[in-house]
Amino acid sequence: MMQTGEAKIRWAEQYMPVLREIRERFIKEQPLAGMVIGMALHVEAKTAVLVRTLAAGGAEVHITGCNPLSTQDDVADALRESGVHCYAKRACTLEEYYAAIDSVLDAKPSITIDDGMDLIHRLHTGRRDILPLVIGGCEETTTGIHRLKAMAAEGKLLFPVVAVNDTPMKHFFDNVHGTGESALTAIMATTNCLIAGKHIVVAGYGYCGRGLATKARALGARVFVTEVDPRRALQAHFDGFELMTMREAASIGELFVTTTGNIGILTEHEFALMRDGAILCNAGHFNVEIDIGWLETNAEAIGRRDGIDSYTFGDRTIHVLAEGRLVNLAVPKGMGHPIEVMDLSFAVQALSTEYMVTCAKDLAPGVHDVPSAIDEQIARIKLASLGCAIDTLTAEQAEYMSSWDVGT
Template sequence: MTTLAKQRSIIADPSAAPDGHLKIDWVRAHMPVLNRIREQFEQEQPFKGLKVCISLHLEAKTAYLAKVVQAGGAEVTITGSNPLSTQDDVCAALVEDGITVFAKYNPSPEEYKQLLIHALETKPDLIIDDGGDLVTILHGERQDLLPQVRGGAEETTTGILRLRALEKEGQLKFPMVAVNDAFCKYLFDNRYGTGQSVWDGINRTTNLVVAGKTVVVVGYGWCGKGVAMRAKGLGANVIVTEIDAIKAVEAYMDGFAVMPMVEAAKQGDFFVTVTGNRDVIRGEHYDVMKNGAILSNAGHFDVEVNKPELEARSESKRTVRRNIEEYALKDGRKIYVLAEGRLVNLAAGDGHPAEIMDMTFALQAMSLKHVNEQYETIGNAVVNVPYVLDEQVARYKLESLGTSIDKLTDAQVAYLDSWAEH
């Protein structure tokens, strides 16, 4: 334990640390890729003398990433990226391990933002962001903290959209690595991680059967693909809504019904939004929904399900079960919203499986090292994870599974490199 981390941190319950340590120990045992990178970092000390600020969903897997970065020589500060996904026992454990923490479960919006600002006021050299909250504050009200920042890495689709908007306007002030766009992120984390954890959260929260029900998946990106696939596996009839014609054809050929949201709204029992956009379920959809429809969101921000328009149609609202709000509509129907419309897999669950986040957080750690080494060369731009790092994570994963793959022969390499050979 470091006295500095203990003095500076703002957490809810320091006495909860033992439970937090148990959670972190459990995920560490199931994150072999990150363990391997930790060994490298301990030897190389790539972040020696640097300050790193992390904003991610603050639960056990994130905590272990913070400890890996710390093992690389960094002074680490961490804060949450969502008010309902922070686990107070994990925060307490991190403080005992010498990491400064500004986070607690379910703060007010004002307090949540202030915790983010406190984290940035440690004047980090490098950042890891999730949804772009740190970047937005740095480029907005706290530009005084910009000169210290060398660069960072972004976790999510939503965050990358915000970063690219900044870059397009010529306003981005440091390089950011788009971790979400790496193969080992979206192919596994977005598809298999979101697919499983969303249904973990919904099933745990509702305790209702999915088989035979109609599930409407709003958006067929990699997250939507995973959610739809798992819903089908649970026995649901799946409808996909899309704005992208190519993705809509893909959903159709994957065996799902495709239709506009206003038509799907009439049929759905469960709704899951995964678009990264706002108001994808709104007033006109509530007007035609079944009595008892259950709405959930797996996008980063709680704007995909338009709650004000639902409240305007309601006579009353009450919490009927933890993380379930019942809206009693004026016409007698009832509609239910899970986890206040926030990320259902984290606000009402434990997030992605440890083995999935093992690859994602390995990419985060390696991308942070990369941007620290190359920030002057990269410039103020959003860049992809270098393919060599992406492939290295996959190789480490295969090795941890005891699995090997083929290698090209010299003749095969020559054949692929030549236009003349046939």
Template sequence: MPQPKPSMIRNPDAYPSGEQKIEWARAHMPLVGEIERRFAEERPFLGKRISMCLHLEAKTARLALAIQAGGAEVAIAGSNPLSTQDDVAAALARRGVRVYAWHGATPEEYRSHLEAVLDWEPEGVIDDGADLATILHRERPEQAAKIRGGCEETTTGILRLRAMAREGVLRYPMLAVNDAQCKHLFDNRYGTGQSVWDGFMRTTNLMIAGKTVVVVGYGWCGKGVAMRARGLGAQVVVCEVDPIRAVEAVMEGFRVMPIREAAEIGDIFIAVTGNKAVISRDAMERMKDGAILGNAGHFDVEVDKAALADLAVEVRTARPNVDEYRLADGRRLYLIAEGRLVNLAAGDGHPVEVMDMTFALQALGLREVMTKSYPPGLHAIPAHMDEEVARMRLSTWGMEIDELTEAQKRYLASWNA
């Protein structure tokens, strides 16, 4: 096997505060802690190399250390140039994980970090947005054929992998963690709902109450963003292309309208679709002075940044992580965190407890695909694994639930009871 490159981090001496963050996460991630204990006994990844591409902060560090406890050599790259926390990267490197990431990486540096985690020929991957899968299949097909398997946790990544599987080009098995109930029902909805507004408020120091918030996309993440905006006192408008989701939004009490109409009344716009240019030039031309644009989708393509730059006659930094675009008619539009993930590029990401569930699924899913024989393609997380994580969560809360009796099981399984 090739020898992995040394860690590529910005400030090795920043590890003390990174250690503090990791220990705080440890104290509030009992599920990952229990899995780490099991892995240390079972050693399911002994001698295996695992490459990870995830937002590099304390919760992710806990997942990497749990996999390392299972016997793996672990390398990790950041999945967003603005979400990497350099002190956490330093602390993780100090614990023997190969780390290739730093905050504010240029596109070229970001790409070199992704290349670095693949250069040592991993046998398993944990991907975010299918970044590693894209490089492997476009540029390293021979290496892709040697991957035993992995996990993907984002909606955007699942869309890419599903397209690859549909075309018959996906060369290794991937478990769709994002589609697991313990992921999208909780992480996407409650995690995104809280973290988007946490990042927005700490970055802008503005009120949400009394404003009109336009949520573009009403999937599980959009539902959480809309729900929490209403809870903060906003009037919420939803824009959708799916008629079923639009009906659901109306029945949840939200106004639904096309983005062209919403553009004229919105104060805050949050895009969360997984698609590009959903906040378009046409919408920006209709927005009122002072409108604020944010993105909660994986890639920085949901706000049409090229169109925004073309419309502007002047661009300046209004405050840290907020860029002001002044248009020819004097209107000002504000873009949060360069149009990148507002909850991570402008905050600490999802709450620790909800990521405990998601990363428990990631760890168990990786063990599943690395220790069993799955054919190439995109596969669902086994239902028993979903239930195991839910039961672990209930247990940490000190809660119990009922069990079906044998008679009840027979009744449900019969058509002639």
């Protein structure tokens, strides 16, 4: 009988036609031959399909997790059994987490693929001996790109990195539909609570927050949005959501979901205002948005079960999902983004890796956009797999759109 991890990978593969087509070409052309790729990603079934695609292109792949709670151990085992160097395990300590990152770097990668920038951070701070061997990298998520841009602004990022997250394909589908659906699915599977009729507070109205708010409303929730950016706040207002400060929302919400990527979104000040029984979770990359440290120090932990930690203080109890980590992957039943969404995102990763192998020598150290041709190619492959046809510009239309001297 097929082992569980391998069965999960096979299940994912059948719903990833874009990555499958890329793999078929990679097998023929071997564009990654001779490359050692070091990866720190969420090690689960869809990621395994990406890993095998890169290996099919000729790369030697070494991978670990990018979050202590997001690895699926059976998938990690399946990767190891198929010859991939995988160092990830679920529920690892921070010491084990960074030891695994060091194991990836011990392989002396020529390309890095990150989700959150921990691999690149370790390279530049503790493993600088490896830096001369790295020709470039790819970064998967918003949080990692924020860190990379800050690093580049200080002149400390020493090789080029493609911002995979900053493409239309990633924003429109991964962030909106992926985070929106997977976070709510994980919340419902963990709590068994109804979304319909619930007061849900979404912190942050970027692409992830927007997707989450929209899908929660579609399930019948009353959604409140908090923001610091006036343009995104105005967008939330015109999209029909109730906009307010977090201090105002704290006493109204029954379920809170943070999507900002910033620290200190839910702190002791908000905890003191919350309803008894409020549920808190995070859909941002790092576990910094909810002040878990304050709860552990100042509240009484009254129980842990199936991804829920409950704390009581004063006359109220609040519940935190997944220890404040990425809820769609870190709860026991978290499966991450839907397969079809990750087919698109990991296709961008695969082709961006190929681009980096080909073009890194021409790129300066810093953060670079994914070429729009790659994004468009992936969209066309996906449309073809769906049997969808689109129009093509005529020569006259193309000329008109590229001209400047045609007026009224």
